[in-house]
Amino acid sequence: MATINNNFSKLAAGYLFPEIARRTKAYTQEFPNNELMKLGIGNTTESLPPFLVKAMKNKLDLLSNNETYSGYGDEQGDTALREGLCEYYQRYGVSLDPTEFFISDGAKADAANIQELFGKNNIIAFQDPAYPVYVDSNVVSGRTSGFNKKVGAYENFVYLPCNEENGFIPKVPNTKVDVIYLCSPNNPTGAVMSHNQLKEFVDYARENKAIIIFDSAYCEYVKDEDLPKSIYEVEGAKECSIEINSFSKNAGFTGVRLGWSIVPKALIVEDCEAGIINKMWNRRQCTFFNGASNIAQAGGLAALSGVGHQECQNLVDYYMGNAKIIKEGLESVGLTCYGGDNSPYIWAKTPNNMSSWDFFDFLLNKCHVVVTPGSGFGPSGEFFIRVSSYGHRENVVKAILSIKENM
């Protein structure tokens, strides 16, 4: 008699974005004539950079010829792309080996799967609020006894509150934890950790033999040169950190799918020597994954230098232009806003202590604007909304105008 993995039933709610989609769809069905403006999901809207498209079409031509066709690639990704990324990191003064890079079909999968490397009894710490995938993947894997409705949080997990008081930068845990998920620039708060703030976490991790999972999917939005783009800019980080990144938000690859993880060979945990975690992730990818699409990988390689890289930078600048409009617009109607400077996300406080979902519904019904309720990212996200700068400029302008007129 087969039985199910009961950990699924511990998940507190449907995944956030499908729930937003559900409410949005219901609204559209009720009011089909009201045009909705979406500043909700962090979904890219601008066309792919031409140089990358050219590279992908060229790859399709190679695949159309028996002499140049290739089937399965390496599970770890094409050597050229791993080497290209390696070189790319040298811009930040970070020196890594190509065999420390693992190409994936996107940061989400890596962010969800990476916990498989660690023992079931490891204590996991999350920023609060955080991208739901970190928490949910650990729930499904059996690291919590259940959701505590009273406090709105899962048992056994350690939440590191990110709030106005600490500028949305968490303090290092005051208890011993084993694995810490950090995201900078942060989704959803838009906060970016400074070198010193990251260093505190790296020092904590080294002292406590903990592991940091560092999600830097939005690092290309960091324009302030004093802010780190990679955790490996911090001394000692290679001993204690795995970094996850993506082509989604700088190359517009949300639908094309391409990302990577870095598992340094210097990484150490309590019960095994350096190099083992790198080998384990290699084994995991060789067993559970069969490489990212070769077409996407050709596009990714084209994004790393020259014309392709410049085109990606232009895309990022475009979205950052949106972020500026959104932040100024929301502030002009009296909302307190954070983020949006080195990040595509604006983290706005709800007015009059409205709950996140109430303000979501208000903006949907009164302004026809879709945002993301902050409480969907964790208990400390309550009383905030996340506003995404992904959208066509004219729609962003229209959305802000509608908020200005209807609030």
Next chain:
Amino acid sequence: MATINNNFSKLAAGYLFPEIARRTKAYTQEFPNNELMKLGIGNTTESLPPFLVKAMKNKLDLLSNNETYSGYGDEQGDTALREGLCEYYQRYGVSLDPTEFFISDGAKADAANIQELFGKNNIIAFQDPAYPVYVDSNVVSGRTSGFNKKVGAYENFVYLPCNEENGFIPKVPNTKVDVIYLCSPNNPTGAVMSHNQLKEFVDYARENKAIIIFDSAYCEYVKDEDLPKSIYEVEGAKECSIEINSFSKNAGFTGVRLGWSIVPKALIVEDCEAGIINKMWNRRQCTFFNGASNIAQAGGLAALSGVGHQECQNLVDYYMGNAKIIKEGLESVGLTCYGGDNSPYIWAKTPNNMSSWDFFDFLLNKCHVVVTPGSGFGPSGEFFIRVSSYGHRENVVKAILSIKENM
């Protein structure tokens, strides 16, 4: 102090194909002038069907335009592709709903991840020999106490021997098991289960409330119209079976990456009602996956009907032509061969009771031909090799000639 997932250390050996690659590379380094002919990995070699390439280039054009660009797709896959697959199954008289289809980046990932749906204490049965991913994913997930070197098998797992006596078709378990992995046409043996043979398993599963994971990645190679291509051709299978399939081997998408799983809403297990497993897999995919590449999906849709489908059939016929040459060639040097008729794999008995790896080394060193040692697929694979029909025709002919001349 972070600790590792110790289940990784229970894995008996490196994943089979990297080990073959290692030996092959070592040989090439020692004898750089000897041309190697590869009949090892089931890796496609012929160029992509032009109609599919056209569809993928067209998708790239759409992604190059702000009006037609799209970012994240549905985690479950594009509706058009799910509907297209639904229609495709009607060729086999199988009626399914599009919401029972989940598009993935390939059958390997699904085959590895699907076990996450089930409780840790479920007893898992595997065909022996079998595609290593089924076993390895269950090892990593903690369903075995370890590898028993004496018997060459993992503890707690149930092996269903496939041998000459039973025509490589396993008997239904004589004990109670909870989850059964079946693959037909089989990788590696090339055996195809008849309708009646499949029905015995479906009946067993329904009686014992067990689940069948049916891998039909090679179903397009079934040319005998009496043989089933989908498990859902068997009455009652929807109540007890999940089917996994792929565009890799018929559309040449091994590197492009695209597959699907079917989780019927009628599926029932002991502790939950119909529909729940479908919802759980949906939740799993929404959390751990972000959809298959939109470019690949455009190609997949083009493969399902008309010109695209015909081109894929031609590809399959080409490889089946290779299979015929290989089987006849191996038989002409006195080897006993199985499979290769409705399957791209020939399962050949080693001569004089040579071990699989010894015969692998013999063929590598004497004939310069790379095959796959049968023992890599499980204990019952010992004394066999798997010969793959994926290769350019001229190389296949050359490989067989070399075997004929040097054996």
